[in-house]
Amino acid sequence: xxxxxxxxxxxxxxxxxxxxxxxxxxxxxxxxxxxxxxxxxxxxxxxxxxxxxxxxxxxxxxxxxxxxxxxxxxxxxxxxxxxxxxxxxxxxxxxxxxxxxxxxxxxxxxxxxxxxxxxxxxxxxxxxxxxxxxxxxxxxxxxxxxxxxxxxxxxxxxxxxxxxxxxxxxxxxxxxxxxxxxxxxxxxxxxxxxxxxxxxxxxxxxxxxxxxxxxxxxxxxxxxxxxxxxxxxxxxxxxxxxxxxxxxxxxxxxxxxxxxxxxxxxxxxxxxxxxxxxxxxxxxxxxxxxxxxxxxxxxxxxxxxxxxxxxxxxxxxxxxxxxxxxxxxxxxxxxxxxxxxxxxx
Numbered sequence: 636x637x638x639x640x641x642x643x644x645x646x647x648x649x650x651x652x653x654x655x656x657x658x659x660x661x662x663x664x665x666x667x668x669x670x671x672x673x674x675x676x677x678x679x680x681x682x683x684x685x686x687x688x689x690x691x692x693x694x695x696x697x698x699x700x701x702x703x704x705x706x707x708x709x710x711x712x713x714x715x716x717x718x719x720x721x722x723x724x725x726x727x728x729x730x731x732x733x734x735x736x737x738x739x740x741x742x743x744x745x746x747x748x749x750x751x752x753x754x755x756x757x758x759x760x761x762x763x764x765x766x767x768x769x770x771x772x773x774x775x776x777x778x779x780x781x782x783x784x785x786x787x788x789x790x791x792x793x794x795x796x797x798x799x800x801x802x803x804x805x806x807x808x809x810x811x812x813x814x815x816x817x818x819x820x821x822x823x824x825x826x827x828x829x830x831x832x833x834x835x836x837x838x839x840x841x842x843x844x845x846x847x848x849x850x851x852x853x854x855x856x857x858x859x860x861x862x863x864x865x866x867x868x869x870x871x872x873x874x875x876x877x878x879x880x881x882x883x884x885x886x887x888x889x890x891x892x893x894x895x896x897x898x899x900x901x902x903x904x905x906x907x908x909x910x911x912x913x914x915x916x917x918x919x920x921x922x923x924x925x926x927x928x929x930x931x932x933x934x935x936x937x938x939x940x941x942x943x944x945x946x947x948x949x950x951x952x953x954x955x956x957x958x959x960x961x962x963x964x965x966x967x968x969x970x971x972x973x974x975x976x977x978x979x980x
Contacts, residue, residue: 660687667695712744750781792816829873
């Protein structure tokens with residue numbers, strides 16, 4: 636089946652997930668009257684709010700320990716420039732963890748996690764979605780910002796995560812995906828900015844910790860499938876713009892990636908890097924001015940691989956009308972791969 640059909644099904648699933656049905660709970664108002672910030676208010680609100688509630692967070696700076704959302708609710712700020720959640724301890728700023736079906740909306744706020752906590756320890760994360768049950772969970776984040784070592788960490792079995800009109804700046808991945816089930820991830824009209832020229836992040840490449848990608852999907856032999864849809868995003872200043880490696884044997888794990896209308900530029904490595912059983916369709920993207928190739932498949936001569944290595948690209952490529960130009964090592968690798976007709980405009 637062509638990827639266009641497969642991914643459309645994933646997009647319909649994603650689009651439906653962004654319509655939240657939190658209409659049965661109460662509305663809680665959380666305000667921070669202190670000009671220097673408030674401590675622990677959101678933790679108390681999340682603990683006391685019944686399922687289905689809307690927590691409206693007023694302007695201010697909210698200093699918090701790692702927060703946990705374990706039920707359906709909506710957390711709505713007054714705008715990313717007015718409502719800021721700042722972590723006072725390492726960990727996930729917001730961890731969504733439940734074995735039950737749930738719907739969560741995070742909107743109109745900024746999440747700030749100091750990245751220097753991460754030297755020599757597990758990374759601190761803006762939003763973490765960890766779910767090991769088979770009950771569907773739906774997460775939506777819109778009109779928000781995340782500044783952290785790692786932006787969004789997804790390790791779930793069933794459901795969807797949608798990001799809309801948001802800005803993510805991080806040292807490691809903006810979005811890291813792993814699944815042992817079937818999930819859909821959509822990112823629309825957002826900015827994913829890496830560490831290479833971000834003023835508040837020093838150059839730590841000498842530590843070897845900046846082999847990073849705006850969005851990455853890497854999985855192992857566990858069964859899993861992810862639908863990734865990226866539309867109209869700005870992806871800049873990473874080592875790799877977008878990468879997907881489905882490393883499972885016998886087709887157990889797979890990524891279906893649809894990239895439409897994205898601008899992927901000024902990355903130190905490839906703009907797009909694909910390996911394993913990944914199936915990708917690229918349409919109307921601008922992929923230019925990257926220091927490596929524009930689009931790279933994990934095949935010789937682009938990469939040194941041994942016979943039968945599961946990282947080798949075994950998937951399929953579709954697409955057309957992409958502007959792929961001015962990449963330093965070349966625009967497409969391998970140059971003799973049977974790229975689709977009209978793939979490069």
